[in-house]
Amino acid sequence: MIATNYAIETKGLIKRYPTATRREGGGYGRGFGGSVSSFGNIFGVLKRKKGSYIEALRGIDLQVKKGEVFGLLGPNGAGKTTLIKVLCTLVIHDEGSAYVNGIDVKKEPGKVLKDLQAVLPESRGFTWRLSGRQNLAFYALLYGLRDREAEERINYLLELTGLKDRADDGYQRYSTGMQRKLLLCRALLRETQVLLFDEPTVGLDPTSAMEFRHLLRDRLAHEEGKTIVLSTHNLPEAQDICDRIAILDRGKISMCDTPEHIRYTMSDEKILTIILVDAEYNVKQETMLNTLEKIPGVHGVTPELDIDKKLARLSIRVQKDLILSTILEVLAGYQLQINGITTQEPTFEDAFTAITRRRREE
Ligand SMILES: Nc1ncnc2c1ncn2[C@@H]1O[C@H](COP(=O)(O)OP(=O)(O)O)[C@@H](O)[C@H]1O
Numbered sequence: 001m002i003a004t005n006y007a008i009e010t011k012g013l014i015k016r017y018p019t020a021t022r023r024e025g026g027g028y029g030r031g032f033g034g035s036v037s038s039f040g041n042i043f044g045v046l047k048r049k050k051g052s053y054i055e056a057l058r059g060i061d062l063q064v065k066k067g068e069v070f071g072l073l074g075p076n077g078a079g080k081t082t083l084i085k086v087l088c089t090l091v092i093h094d095e096g097s098a099y100v101n102g103i104d105v106k107k108e109p110g111k112v113l114k115d116l117q118a119v120l121p122e123s124r125g126f127t128w129r130l131s132g133r134q135n136l137a138f139y140a141l142l143y144g145l146r147d148r149e150a151e152e153r154i155n156y157l158l159e160l161t162g163l164k165d166r167a168d169d170g171y172q173r174y175s176t177g178m179q180r181k182l183l184l185c186r187a188l189l190r191e192t193q194v195l196l197f198d199e200p201t202v203g204l205d206p207t208s209a210m211e212f213r214h215l216l217r218d219r220l221a222h223e224e225g226k227t228i229v230l231s232t233h234n235l236p237e238a239q240d241i242c243d244r245i246a247i248l249d250r251g252k253i254s255m256c257d258t259p260e261h262i263r264y265t266m267s268d269e270k271i272l273t274i275i276l277v278d279a280e281y282n283v284k285q286e287t288m289l290n291t292l293e294k295i296p297g298v299h300g301v302t303p304e305l306d307i308d309k310k311l312a313r314l315s316i317r318v319q320k321d322l323i324l325s326t327i328l329e330v331l332a333g334y335q336l337q338i339n340g341i342t343t344q345e346p347t348f349e350d351a352f353t354a355i356t357r358r359r360r361e362e
């Protein structure tokens with residue numbers, strides 16, 4: 001452990017996932033594996049190995065201060081979930097280092113988890129027939145809280161999240177927003193200094209989403225002094241509660257700044273979404289992505305893969321005045337079939353948030 005002011009610190013973090021196109025003699029390997037010399041073979045294997053991996057994180061340097069509310073903002077496929085999973089020790093990174101309160105996540109995962117709790121959207125594990133309170137009591141037992149301690153903590157958390165009045169209703173009768181709050185209660189059963197949230201408001205209606213965000217900011221960050229990292233693909237959300245925001249594009253942080261600065265930069269951008277037909281994701285496409293990234297006026301390119309690891313979409317942040325044909329020419333050069341293009345101005349505040357904020361200020 002090293003003494004540090006940072007709740008989270010990563011250096012050159014790289015994570016690779018194997019892709020589905022890992023066929024013997026197929027795809028990229030064919031052109032390189034055929035060499036007769038043994039050196040050529042080793043070379044081929046290495047090349048093929050590289051070709052059959054996707055780099056979800058491509059060298060992340062991140063520093064989150066203690067007590068900060070920090071946003072990871074990026075489109076689908078940018079690497080947000082992977083980064084959060086590395087920090088909560090569910091995914092092991094390939095290169096670089098990551099520390100939570102100065103503790104190495106790879107070397108001492110158990111110790112890291114004493115300080116940190118992640119809330120992932122896919123986690124459920126509540127029993128439908130039990131009440132919210134009973135579900136929490138079950139987890140309190142699992143976490144080793146003593147009866148009295150558990151009861152007090154559960155009452156406190158139900159009050160904190162506004163679930164108290166419905167605590168004894170069956171979980172099956174909870175709305176999506178209430179289920180999310182119960183998940184938060186469960187995450188808070190153990191007192192940890194650092195909390196990670198992966199897309200915490202996805203699927204919530206605007207009112208519940210805002211309520212949930214403000215619960216994180218006002219109660220957990222401001223009153224309890226917790227460090228909060230949350231991922232989102234929604235700029236207004238990040239802007240609403242974060243002290244700082246990092247923009248993630250294809251596994252790299254392209255910008256890390258205050259919401260005001262991020263907003264200023266992005267107000268000069270538009271976001272292109274290009275829908276592709278049945279494109280394989282391989283080393284050739286990676287070259288294509290690198291080429292796109294180098295076009296002046298292109299700020300970030302993120303490929304979105306579908307479930308069978310095919311390249312389904314590209315999300316590209318560009319300067320507002322960029323002529324799109326420069327991008328289309330590159331895609332055409334790689335024989336990519338385009339099925340649709342949408343352009344979108346980044347939204348800074350939906351009307352709803354703007355109105356409620358005005359009311360709060362009055
Ligand atoms: N378990 C996995 N196996 C293979 N590829 C994965 C896996 N998880 C994520 N990926 C790929 O890694 C990249 C980053 O994914 P992810 O971290 O889920 O991004 P985000 O949360 O920003 O949408 C994507 O291209 C995705 O397809």
Ligand SMILES: [Mg+2]
Nearest residue numbers: 080081082198
């Ligand atoms: Mg994700």
